[in-house]
Amino acid sequence: MSHDHSLNPETMPEDPAKATMEGKHKFLGLWIFLGGETVLFACLFGTYLALRNSTAGGPSSQDLFGLELVFLMTLLLLTSSLTSVYAIYHMKNNNFKKMQLWFGITALLGLSFLGLEIYEFAHYITDYGFTFRSSAFGSAFYALVGFHGGHVVFGLSWLIAIMVRNAKRGLSLYNAPKYNTFGLYWHFIDVVWVFIFTVVYLMGMVG
Amino acid sequence: MSIATTQKRGFGAVLWDYLTTVDHKKIGILYIIGGGFFFLLGGLEALLIRIQLIKPENDFISAGLYNEMITMHGTTMIFLAAMPILVGLMNYVMPLQIGARDVAFPFLNSLGFWLFFLGGILLNLSWFTGAPDAGWTNYAPLSVQSPGHGVDFYVMGLQLSGAGTLMGGINFIVTIVTMRAPGMTYMRMPLFSWTTLVTSILILFAFPALTVNLFLMMFDRMFGTAFFDIGLGGNSIIWQHLFWIFGHPEVYILILPAFGIFSEIIPTFAKKRLFGYTAMVFATFLIAFLGFMVWAHHMFTVGLGPVANSIFAVATMAIAVPTGIKIFNWLLTLWGGSITINSAMLWTLAFIPSFTIGGMTGVMLGSSVADYQYHDTYFVVAHFHYVIVGGVVFAILAAMHYWWPKMFGRILHEGMGKLAFWTFFIGFHLTFFIQHFLGLMGMPRRYWVFLENQGLDTGNLISTIGAFFMTFGVIVFLINIIYTAVKGEKAPADPWDARTLEWAIPSPPAHYNFKQLPLVRGLDPLWIEKTEGKGKMTPAEPVDEIHMPNGTILPFIMTLGFTIASYGFIYQVDHKGWLIAVYAGMAIALGCMLIRSLKDDHGYHITKEELEREAD
Ligand code: HEM
Numbered sequence: 001m002s003h004d005h006s007l008n009p010e011t012m013p014e015d016p017a018k019a020t021m022e023g024k025h026k027f028l029g030l031w032i033f034l035g036g037e038t039v040l041f042a043c044l045f046g047t048y049l050a051l052r053n054s055t056a057g058g059p060s061s062q063d064l065f066g067l068e069l070v071f072l073m074t075l076l077l078l079t080s081s082l083t084s085v086y087a088i089y090h091m092k093n094n095n096f097k098k099m100q101l102w103f104g105i106t107a108l109l110g111l112s113f114l115g116l117e118i119y120e121f122a123h124y125i126t127d128y129g130f131t132f133r134s135s136a137f138g139s140a141f142y143a144l145v146g147f148h149g150g151h152v153v154f155g156l157s158w159l160i161a162i163m164v165r166n167a168k169r170g171l172s173l174y175n176a177p178k179y180n181t182f183g184l185y186w187h188f189i190d191v192v193w194v195f196i197f198t199v200v201y202l203m204g205m206v207g
Numbered sequence: 208m209s210i211a212t213t214q215k216r217g218f219g220a221v222l223w224d225y226l227t228t229v230d231h232k233k234i235g236i237l238y239i240i241g242g243g244f245f246f247l248l249g250g251l252e253a254l255l256i257r258i259q260l261i262k263p264e265n266d267f268i269s270a271g272l273y274n275e276m277i278t279m280h281g282t283t284m285i286f287l288a289a290m291p292i293l294v295g296l297m298n299y300v301m302p303l304q305i306g307a308r309d310v311a312f313p314f315l316n317s318l319g320f321w322l323f324f325l326g327g328i329l330l331n332l333s334w335f336t337g338a339p340d341a342g343w344t345n346y347a348p349l350s351v352q353s354p355g356h357g358v359d360f361y362v363m364g365l366q367l368s369g370a371g372t373l374m375g376g377i378n379f380i381v382t383i384v385t386m387r388a389p390g391m392t393y394m395r396m397p398l399f400s401w402t403t404l405v406t407s408i409l410i411l412f413a414f415p416a417l418t419v420n421l422f423l424m425m426f427d428r429m430f431g432t433a434f435f436d437i438g439l440g441g442n443s444i445i446w447q448h449l450f451w452i453f454g455h456p457e458v459y460i461l462i463l464p465a466f467g468i469f470s471e472i473i474p475t476f477a478k479k480r481l482f483g484y485t486a487m488v489f490a491t492f493l494i495a496f497l498g499f500m501v502w503a504h505h506m507f508t509v510g511l512g513p514v515a516n517s518i519f520a521v522a523t524m525a526i527a528v529p530t531g532i533k534i535f536n537w538l539l540t541l542w543g544g545s546i547t548i549n550s551a552m553l554w555t556l557a558f559i560p561s562f563t564i565g566g567m568t569g570v571m572l573g574s575s576v577a578d579y580q581y582h583d584t585y586f587v588v589a590h591f592h593y594v595i596v597g598g599v600v601f602a603i604l605a606a607m608h609y610w611w612p613k614m615f616g617r618i619l620h621e622g623m624g625k626l627a628f629w630t631f632f633i634g635f636h637l638t639f640f641i642q643h644f645l646g647l648m649g650m651p652r653r654y655w656v657f658l659e660n661q662g663l664d665t666g667n668l669i670s671t672i673g674a675f676f677m678t679f680g681v682i683v684f685l686i687n688i689i690y691t692a693v694k695g696e697k698a699p700a701d702p703w704d705a706r707t708l709e710w711a712i713p714s715p716p717a718h719y720n721f722k723q724l725p726l727v728r729g730l731d732p733l734w735i736e737k738t739e740g741k742g743k744m745t746p747a748e749p750v751d752e753i754h755m756p757n758g759t760i761l762p763f764i765m766t767l768g769f770t771i772a773s774y775g776f777i778y779q780v781d782h783k784g785w786l787i788a789v790y791a792g793m794a795i796a797l798g799c800m801l802i803r804s805l806k807d808d809h810g811y812h813i814t815k816e817e818l819e820r821e822a823d
């Protein structure tokens with residue numbers, strides 16, 4: 001039996017990410033992990049909802065949030081999810097170069113999202129004195145949005161690491177599951193952001 | 208690998224083997240040893256608590272130390288003793304029961320163990336500088352105000368070990384879903400494997416709540432945030448909600464595997480198929496589901512209002528129904544069976560009435576109006592010890608006697624097993640039964656002293672005497688382990704004439720578990736072969752090479768990194784220089800993660816020739 005996992009058109013299975021036992025395990029494992037992550041964010045949302053009006057005399061959500069910036073951020077992140085779908089599509093067609101290209105675009109979009117988020121936080125801190133410590137609202141806001149941001153940072157580092165590592169090696173049954181699980185994770189981050197956009201920003205601006 | 212051959216290798220080699228192992232059986236044993244160690248530590252703390260309460264206004268230990276003692280006792284017993292020992296058993300037994308060669312993520316398995324263990328060590332290092340003292344429930348604002356670093360150790364230690372548990376849970380779910388042997392359908396899985404699955408689901412959905420809560424506490428204590436700080440608009444009840452959203456499922460994380468253990472032992476020693484198998488599976492799911500709906504029964508006296516209290520009271524009492532179904536199914540399995548009574552069975556038979564008492568006081572507590580009287584008294588202490596000791600600890604001891612031969616190839620000494628059982632059993636009821644009445648007479652829990660002539664003196668004395676009986680029982684059990692290791696009777700593959708797959712392979716099993724995966728033809732597969740086959744499992748595949756994962760030291764180093772970083776987090780409050788430890792620790796941990804992700808590791812193969820050379 002040969003243990004060469006690299007792919008050529010004849011040996012290319014239907015879905016390289018789930019063709020091996022390890023691939024199946026990773027795929028299911030990540031789904032299950034996301035179940036746990038859902039509870040994690042649910043708890044953070046709950047905390048935020050309980051504390052969102054506890055401004056302790058400091059700035060409130062209406063004072064702070066601006067729709068333009070957050071809308072742009074949402075756009076960037078949603079688009080990055082779409083580009084990662086393209087990347088996985090090319091993976092299934094065994095087109096490594098295009099897959100790397102679309103994942104590269106995904107990473108760039110993610111990085112710009114992150115840049116804007118850092119800008120946003122800096123803006124709140126310097127212009128409004130609104131920090132992690134200034135009120136319970138501040139603590140809850142930075143905890144929720146920051147946790148999401150942390151997930152974005154982790155996801156981007158992960159993506160860049162596997163892209164660099166495999167740049168010269170092409171697609172194989174060994175690395176396909178890694179890209180695939182990343183893709184799933186990235187969609188999840190996107191979904192969480194949609195909730196943040198709604199619950200934190202939209203509801204926050206209405207009051 | 209038998210004990211004899213391991214001993215021939217040097218100590219260093221064995222240590223290295225265990226530090227790098229990814230074998231679920233070795234990791235299971237590590238969990239049991241680690242959990243056992245913390246169990247002794249927690250037991251010692253309990254004994255000190257009981258000595259302090261032996262007489263009115265005692266000053267055996269100081270008030271501050273007493274608070275640390277109760278906090279560490281509870282925290283240690285739940286997080287570092289009971290749960291890890293159960294996880295160890297699940298790790299060892301479940302893959303064998305479903306006919307798998309390992310778990311789905313061997314690397315993660317090892318990482319989970321080290322996180323638990325070093326997290327526990329970190330928590331206990333606090334003894335040198337002042338242990339946490341806000342109770343195992345660590346309620347805010349008391350915990351936020353608690354001076355020194357005790358509570359910080361609680362936060363970081365539990366964060367680490369909690370992360371480890373979560374990984375274990377995910378691993379077990381994937382293993383059960385994807386790695387069952389041919390023919391092992393879900394409804395043919397042994398009950399212990401079922402409860403492993405359901406427990407893992409509970410872990411998956413409960414532990415993230417603890418994770419978040421611990422983060423909030425960490426931010427409040429170390430970085431000056433205001434989650435629980437009323438002055439800045441915070442809300443200390445959030446801690447209680449998140450704690451019990453995790454905490455109530457946690458008690459089912461403890462008791463469901465225990466139910467699974469008894470559901471294995473009873474059919475084996477009654478020589479009867481488990482009565483109402485389907486109902487048992489269904490009841491397990493129902494308990495798990497309801498377990499998430501009742502957390503506020505720990506908060507009846509907080510003032511959530513009559514509507515919330517009523518809803519949670521009804522939901523709480525509903526749990527007694529599936530639990531009752533289980534009790535009756537065990538009784539009906541015993542009914543008319545040809546029963547062998549040995550140590551494993553003694554613990555099992557003692558469990559049924561003991562646990563039922565705990566269940567009944569649970570229903571009493573679940574009545575929200577009555578709980579105003581019971582809450583925070585010794586009545587609650589009696590309740591949860593009846594369920595946790597009478598349920599979980601009895602189950603662990605039963606499981607030790609039952610699976611010891613499989614794990615170590617030797618049978619625990621029966622005489623000593625029985626002596627340990629009787630002293631512990633009597634001691635247990637002496638200690639905790641009287642506490643119901645102490646509670647009803649108004650003795651509050653977590654108080655350092657009680658006063659003379661309030662009708663509490665005799666009860667407390669009896670309770671302390673019982674604790675010494677239990678200590679004696681535990682010591683006998685330890686002696687039994689040593690005796691068995693030295694001159695215990697050698698165990699055959701199937702010493703109990705049992706029913707499930709783990710008994711179809713040698714004791715202890717080869718590191719690849721099954722040379723050929725077995726073909727499962729029904730519930731209790733080995734029993735089926737015994738009664739209507741050739742007495743052993745039919746292979747489902749020809750002998751062929753087996754793919755195995757490589758051992759690795761990365762999980763250990765990664766955890767070491769996280770532990771160093773946690774230490775740094777705790778002390779950077781005093782001196783920013785400690786941030787170096789945070790950065791260094793995180794760098795080590797993330798570096799290991801990067802290596803793990805980037806370095807190819809395809810595992811290795813055991814060749815056909817090697818397999819054929821080894822006997823069955
Ligand atoms: C019939 C099932 C059960 C019911 C109805 C029930 C009900 C309750 C209630 C209402 C309380 C809160 C009492 C108070 O603080 O005033 C409580 C406390 C507790 N229960 Fe149960 N329970 C049940 C089973 C269990 C099981 C199976 C376990 C563990 C294996 C368990 C462990 C605990 C613990 C540890 C506490 C105390 C928590 C603390 O305050 O430190 N219970 N139970």
Ligand SMILES: [Cu+2]
Pocket residue numbers: 454455458501502504505
């Ligand atoms: Cu509860």
